[in-house]
Amino acid sequence: MAIVETYQLSKTYKSGYFKKTSVTALVDASIEVRAGEIFGLLGPNGAGKTTFVKILLSIVRSTNGSAQLLGKPVGDVQSRAHCGYLPENHRYPAFLTALETLLFFGKLNGLQKKGAKDKARQLLEFVGLKEWSDRKIQKFSKGMLQRLGLAQALLNDPEVLFLDEPTDGVDPIGRKEMRDLFLRLKNDGVSIFLNSHLLSEVEMISDRVAILNKGALLKVGTLDEVRGGTTVHRIQIAGLLSPEQIKTIGLESQFLQSDETTTTISVKTDAELNRTIDLLRSWGIMIKSVAQQKSSLEDSFIKLVTNGNPV
Ligand SMILES: Nc1ncnc2c1ncn2[C@@H]1O[C@H](COP(=O)(O)OP(=O)(O)O)[C@@H](O)[C@H]1O
Ligand SMILES: [Mg+2]
Incomplete structure (x- = not known):
């Protein structure tokens, strides 16, 4: 009701x-x-x-x-x-x-x-x-x-x-x-x-x-x-990946190097997340964290208020 x-x-x-x-x-x-x-x-x-x-x-x-x-x-x-x-x-x-x-x-x-x-x-x-x-x-x-x-x-x-x-x-x-x-x-x-x-x-x-x-x-x-419902997963790992490893993980993922010692991989789907983790573990790479990142209400609010049209 x-x-x-x-x-x-x-x-x-x-x-x-x-x-x-x-x-x-x-x-x-x-x-x-x-x-x-x-x-x-x-x-x-x-x-x-x-x-x-x-x-x-x-x-x-x-x-x-x-x-x-x-x-x-x-x-x-x-x-x-x-x-x-x-x-x-x-x-x-x-x-x-x-x-x-x-x-x-x-x-x-x-x-x-x-x-x-x-x-x-x-x-x-x-x-x-x-x-x-x-x-x-x-x-x-x-x-x-x-x-x-x-x-x-x-x-x-x-x-x-x-x-x-x-x-x-x-x-x-x-x-x-x-x-x-x-x-x-x-x-x-x-x-x-x-x-x-x-x-x-x-x-x-x-x-x-x-x-x-x-x-x-x-x-x-x-x-x-x-x-806007955009959610990504961010995997942070110790060290750097080789060009072959990057190729194996796939071009769909984004690789962001945080600094000399850590790399952050951003993946979109749950399936991609699991596949990437399996690969990283099989290479013996240390995973430091996995986090879900949503776009915040504030992001969409500011976008809408600055250039939005009424529904
Ligand atoms: N009694 C009133 N007389 C004239 N204008 C008013 C009156 N009450 C609110 N307004 C105007 O109407 C608009 C919306 O106000 P309001 O509903 O209080 O907004 P909000 O609660 O989102 O801050 C504002 O421009 C405000 O100045
Ligand atoms: Mg008010």
Whole structure:
């Protein structure tokens, strides 16, 4: 089942006197997000990611196109009730404690008082803030505030979680903690829609991604599809190969001499890898390492954003 489906979704903001200034934030964006996946919407600042999520949650109205959330047109109150949302740059009153913050949002969510307290405590434990429940949040680091934000987004046991730049400004350990929480949620069956300009973050946990630039979708697909799927194996050996050996291994392989003492052989397929290793071993050559090298998401992202055309 698709949890989010958009068709040629577009948004132009009009502002200024007489609404003369217009900014096109989204152009003809069509995507489908499947239940149970972590979907990463990637793009530089100003690409239109926040606008996209705000339209899905009917905080902002689209100018054109259509969007469905959990099988219903956006704006449906029932569907919205099954969503959790961690907005970007959220601010909570600094004089509240972590628990009070969640109780405040619990009230907004219509949770009963007793139930709200249990739920809040349980969520604080889940996000690793149990010891900090009664501390004022002005003492909290950015990472802790984001984890509190995640707890807030989970108050209504959502089926879908929208996270807007959840790890922006969070230190590496805090980022890892957040990623682990997202994966635990995914294991529990929560679908996650993740907005981010931090490619490597998204690359580590997403099942599928979309690349957005200047409001246009440049690519949508699994990580491998978006990366271009080029994988090579690199075999590093001690010493140099003779011209005969190079000929035997074959012209398909690439030989890169790293320095006087080591040679790196780059092969494309698994079959080639095994054949080459067998040959090297039969010649008594010392293999120092074998590694798989994929083109990174960053490589394809930069390629797409600098010269890509919309899908
Ligand atoms: N309320 C608004 N009024 C006018 N322009 C806006 C508004 N919100 C966003 N924009 C513009 O729309 C574009 C996309 O913004 P946004 O969706 O926030 O991108 P992202 O989240 O990818 O950084 C930007 O050019 C931004 O300046
Ligand atoms: Mg944004």
